[in-house]
Amino acid sequence: MRLVIAALALCLAALPARGADLVETASPHSVAETVAKLTAAVEKAGAKVFATIDHAAGARSIDASLPDTVLVIFGNPRIGTPIIAASPSAGLDLPLRVLVRDDDGQTRLIYETPASMAARHGVTGADKPLAKMEGALTNLVAAAVRE
Numbered sequence: 001m002r003l004v005i006a007a008l009a010l011c012l013a014a015l016p017a018r019g020a021d022l023v024e025t026a027s028p029h030s031v032a033e034t035v036a037k038l039t040a041a042v043e044k045a046g047a048k049v050f051a052t053i054d055h056a057a058g059a060r061s062i063d064a065s066l067p068d069t070v071l072v073i074f075g076n077p078r079i080g081t082p083i084i085a086a087s088p089s090a091g092l093d094l095p096l097r098v099l100v101r102d103d104d105g106q107t108r109l110i111y112e113t114p115a116s117m118a119a120r121h122g123v124t125g126a127d128k129p130l131a132k133m134e135g136a137l138t139n140l141v142a143a144a145v146r147e
Contacts, residue, residue, distance in 0.1 A: 021116030023137075027100070027107040027145040031068035034100050034107050034144050038072055041143035045136065047076040050095055067102035074098075079136065082129045083118070090121040096137065100144075109141050 027034040039049045055069040075095030084091045094117075099110045114133040117123075123130070 021113050023111055023113060023141075025109045025141050025145055027109060028147060029107060029145070031070060031100050031102050031107050034109065035070050035072060037146070038098060038100065038109070038140060038144035039074075041140045042072075042074045044143075045076075045140065047074050047136070049074045067104075069099065069101040072098045072100065076136070079129045079132050083123055083126045083133070086126040087118075087121040087123040090117065090123055093117045093121070096133070098137075098141065109144060111137055111141070 029037065035052060039052070042049050049072065051071075051073045053071040053073070055071065056066045059066040073095050080094045080096075084094060093112070097111065101108055101110070114130045114137070118126070118130055
């Protein structure tokens with residue numbers, strides 16, 4: 001019995017903690033306004049918005065419904081390229097993504113920390129770009145929620 005409990009504990013410890021590496025920030029604006037402010041901040045910072053994906057519109061296309069939910073995909077090759085060069089599989093998670101969603105009338109922005117992404121892909125030797133990425137995400141989200 002002890003062996004079974006120990007094995008179960010080991011398996012559970014190996015699972016990532018849900019949400020432990022996600023940053024969630026409330027916005028005083030609607031989803032549409034928050035997305036507009038985020039994309040404007042990204043472009044002002046010299047990065048590029050590659051896509052916005054409206055998950056709620058996708059749901060409507062199959063006669064289903066979701067609250068307003070938009071994924072914004074953006075990046076700066078000067079920051080992302082050294083990270084992908086350090087670990088090519090990091091390209092699965094780059095460019096960056098921020099999810100903007102309506103949570104019962106409260107707009108929320110959610111993104112994964114660069115440190116979590118780097119750990120998952122075994123990125124080494126890219127500390128400066130990762131630090132820049134973390135600072136950029138913090139600043140861009142702050143601009144999106146600013147009154």
